[in-house]
Amino acid sequence: MPQPSLHVEARTDRVVATLDRPEVRNAIDLDLVNGLHELCAQLEADPRVLILTGAGGVFASGADIAQLRDRTAVDAREGINMRVFTRIADLPMPVIAAVDGWALGGGAELAFAADIRIGTPRTRIGNPEPGLGILAAAGATFRLPAIVGHARAAELLLTGRVLDAEEAVAWGILSSLHDPDALLDAAHAIADRIAANDALATQYTKRALAAPHDAHPEIEYELQAELFERPEKRERMTAFLERRAKR
Structure with a gap:
């Protein structure tokens, strides 16, 4: 029986969701999208803080290229990843992205959908989609300018440049860096502060x-x-x- 690609740990005031597809560096496929939709339905009905993270020292290496390669114009217009990332962004309570390692393409766009992003010294984040013959169409073109400003967003999206952790902090994409072993604890500390408020x-x-x-x-x-x-x-x-x- 296949293992779930999204592990969910539910607590009274928060939920931790871990992307776990180690064979493809947590690439976001349709099963993972469906799992995120199910999680969103739960958090819309019972609002709690959401902590998003990835297993194995990687946040998400992007959309699953094996699936993406075969998608058509019909699929593009359905906005498969866009719809679930927008649903995450619209959750009632804050979303914290704990970003370790690679967050590329759709992985970066998933992080951009969060309210708060923290990382580690080995975080690498960017949108190399034009190099694959597509554009970053799951939120980067409007969420990233809101985070870093139009000029910097244009540089990243038009060049496909990938930022290292210190650059991501300097640009305002990440708010802080932590040792990989302490990243989830840091996310929980933020959730603790949120949970203490009304x-x-x-x-x-x-x-x-x-x-x-x-x-x-x-x-x-x-x-x-x-x-x-x-x-x-x-x-x-x-x-x-x-x-x-x-x-």
Whole structure:
């Protein structure tokens, strides 16, 4: 019986999903896409932080070329990878990508769909699709400019250049680097900080961050108005004032 290519560890406040196709460096195939869709359905129904990572010192080497080579115009218009990456980006709670080793092509685009990306000194990230006769069509052309700016995104996507870890931090793709053995712990530490906050306030913050420019500031007014009426706001602020009074 074949082993699942996506291992899911579910906790009360978070889920860790590990891409595990060692024979192809965690390349993203249709089975893995279907597994990610199933995971998204669970997290849409029961919002929790998602930590995405890869097994074997690799995040994801890209889309599975063996499958991609045989896809047609009909497949392109279905947006197979785009749809699942967009669903990941739209999850209610934050998504953390713990990126070790290669994150190329579709693997990079999966990382770009996360809210927070951390890596290791051996992380390598980029989109070499034009060298294969295609373009990065699963989110890089609009998510990467939002992360690094248009000029830098254009350089990466038009040249197919792959950044090393320090460059990825300097460009703002990764927020921090950690030893490979400590990468998942670092992702959990971020998840711990998120989990300590009010869950709905976190969801609304993510929603405001993702809103188009012309939706501001009205979206903040409406989301804040709802939060202001919840008992959790008063409880958390009262606890804060009580702690400060005891100092």
